[in-house]
Amino acid sequence: MTERAQAKERKDGRENAVIHPLTIGSVNLANNLILGPMAGVSDLPFRLLCHEQGAGLVCTEMVSAKAIAYKNRNTKELLKVSDEERPVSLQIFGSDPVIMAEQARQIEDLHWDILDINMGCPVPKVFNNGDGSALLRNPLLAGQIIEAVAGAIHKPLTVKIRLGVSPDTINAVEMAHIAQESGAAAVAVHGRTRDQFYMGAADWEQIARVKQAVSIPVIGNGDIKSPADVQAMYEQTGVDAYMIARAAQGNPWIFRQILHFYQEGEEPVKPGPQEMCDTMLRQARMMCDLKGEYLGIREMRKQAAWYTAGYPRSARLRGMVNDVETYEDLEQLFRAYFGLS
Incomplete structure (x- = not known):
């Protein structure tokens, strides 16, 4: 075998291990690079750009289940999905199992492909209302919500969590188990606690523990800014997919750059x-x-x-x-x- 062929074989092996197609429930993704949900950022135009640059899945801004129920006028825009950006994950949040399940059922005929439950948002107005990352304090209620929503829809359901509320209450492994047992098809783990917000380094070792603990796909999130970070997260955690959020702000090309690195084995060229x-x-x-x-x-x-x-x-x-x-x-x-x- 020539040196060039050997290099290609090593490249292909690395690509197959790190970057590859992924199935979540009944939804097949072309690759395992995911645009994370970001309030005020991941709207339809930005999602479309990221999809065109190679993201295997794009996620909407989070939508309140209660706002859907009350037919809030701003919610209609948040629920807009284009066929050109699919596959799309629609993220909802709330803490009432009945409302969450009923509203999930009401919007299932929209063109999203995967429904995601936000159990990781750290902002005070969400947390103090018992939603988002506040549900990490109540695993029983979290499980009831996941089970109710999973039973109300036919499309795949995923859950996004953090490591815990504080360093003293880390329970990501427990929450991932609950998500799996309650009907979730995958779980995304942000490697920070709620108290960290977006400060400090993401703890990938905790993400690795989640990956080792459950059989459903685990999506790693936190501090992925480059192809080298994707490689490092894979080596440290073995996750099934990579969620990129803040690093995509003003840089939809990050997905193209990562794919180029693994497909061509060279550093990508920045846009001119x-x-x-x-x-x-x-x-x-x-x-x-x-x-x-x-x-x-x-x-x-x-x-x-x-x-x-x-x-x-x-x-x-x-x-x-x-x-x-x-x-x-x-x-x-x-x-x-x-x-x-």
Whole structure:
């Protein structure tokens, strides 16, 4: 065997072990790279961009089951799914098993493919209401919710958890067991406690313990920023899939970059000014179409800050973006910033 053939064999073996198709319940994913759910970030336009860049699954912003029940006007937008971005995981949250199950049943005819229950959100307004990561304090109730929702729908159900509420109450293994026994088809584990929010390093060793404890697919989440991080998480945890959230903010190309690394065995090339500008403007257009120009432009301001973080004169650009009111002005500003005609 030639040296080149040996190198290809090593590359293919690494790719098959780390990056590969994944089945969750009845849903087949082309690969095991997942865009995590992020409130105010993973809306339809951003999910579509990440899907086009190679994400095997994209997740919606979390939606309140009670808001669905009350037909909250903002909830309709959060529930929008396009066939072009599928497969899609729709995430809901709540702490009442009856409401969660009934609303899951009510929305099952929408075009999402997987339903996810949020049991990891750390923000006070969610936690203090007994939802999100607060359910880590009540495994019995968590199990009742999972069982009720799993029994109400035919599509696969997954659960997203954290390690626990605090370092003294880590119970991710217990929660994963409960999820599996209650009907979940997979569990995603963020390697931080609720008290950490997003500070400090994710504890991958705890994720590894979850992987060793259950037979359903385990999705690792936390501190995945590059192909090297994917490789390191696989070697340390053996997880079945990788959930990327904050590292995708302003960087939908991260999925393409990781796939390129494993398919070609070389470091990916970063997008150039033309692609960067075109992508930002495309996202802005989609946001304006979906939400109206007034809201779309204002929400694009934070996106522009993420896209250009670390670029020359990015602070000045952020200040100028805050004064933009129309798409035309935004396009002119972005093209001038990147030196494009």
